[in-house]
Amino acid sequence: MKNIQIAPSILSADFAKMGEEVRAMQACGADVIHYDVMDGVFVNNITFGLKMLEDIRPYTSLPIDAHLMIVHPEKYVERFAKAGADIITVHWEACKDNLREVLELIRSTGVKCGAVINPDTPVEKIRDVIPLCDMVLVMSVFPGFGGQKFIPSALDKLREIRAIIDESGKDIDLEIDGGITAENVRLVKEAGANVIVAGSAIFKAVDRAAAIAALKE
Ligand code: DX5
Ligand code: ZN
Numbered sequence: 001m002k003n004i005q006i007a008p009s010i011l012s013a014d015f016a017k018m019g020e021e022v023r024a025m026q027a028c029g030a031d032v033i034h035y036d037v038m039d040g041v042f043v044n045n046i047t048f049g050l051k052m053l054e055d056i057r058p059y060t061s062l063p064i065d066a067h068l069m070i071v072h073p074e075k076y077v078e079r080f081a082k083a084g085a086d087i088i089t090v091h092w093e094a095c096k097d098n099l100r101e102v103l104e105l106i107r108s109t110g111v112k113c114g115a116v117i118n119p120d121t122p123v124e125k126i127r128d129v130i131p132l133c134d135m136v137l138v139m140s141v142f143p144g145f146g147g148q149k150f151i152p153s154a155l156d157k158l159r160e161i162r163a164i165i166d167e168s169g170k171d172i173d174l175e176i177d178g179g180i181t182a183e184n185v186r187l188v189k190e191a192g193a194n195v196i197v198a199g200s201a202i203f204k205a206v207d208r209a210a211a212i213a214a215l216k217e
Helices: 015-027 050-059 077-083 092-108 127-132 154-168 185-190 208-216
Strands: 005-008 033-038 064-069 087-091 112-117 135-139 173-177 195-198
Touching: 005 033, 005 208, 015 033, 015 050, 015 208, 050 064, 050 077, 064 077, 077 087, 077 092, 087 092, 087 135, 092 112, 092 127, 112 127, 112 173, 127 154, 135 154, 154 173, 154 185, 185 195, 195 208
Parallel strands: 005 195, 033 064, 064 087, 087 112, 112 135, 135 173, 173 195
Antiparallel strands: none
């Protein structure tokens, strides 16, 4: 089994001091910074984009995982790569038949690529492209907001994708995002997730280092 990596979602951070928040996450033991980009069209919320990524880049040496919840992600992948993303993930729901092409485009910019599915999208939709990915992201909430409740049907998808990854023999990460807490984290790990996104469970904690350690353990 691969090492467990904890990826704080800075959607739950204080945007007025984002650089400091990112630096603090590294000091608290985070492994990855999860960067949620929302455009107000693909999802019903707006977060941040290219400039914020550029500005926080000097505050951490951790990999930055840009989760693009935007329509036409292909228009922006090159600029997100340039702004400092280490991995860019795009939704099947945003790319549909072009997903393979968009993943190849991401790869061609020199960063890692990943495919994401929403809670109501079956694994079947991305099965063929999984071997092309560096990471697969399973949403355990409908994207748009932090602090939502974990949707348990994500566990079956994790198991299904973990089996596909194992069969492929490739080194592919499996990430879970949405509603992860110290209480349910064991379930997602057992189902095969090795990259654990958590927003509110980390940023709302009084002791953030302890919250990260509890998720990792
Ligand atoms: C949801 C985002 C998540 C979110 C997770 O649209 O993609 O990354 O910030 O937040 P929590 O852990 O609070 O559900
Ligand atoms: Zn996310």
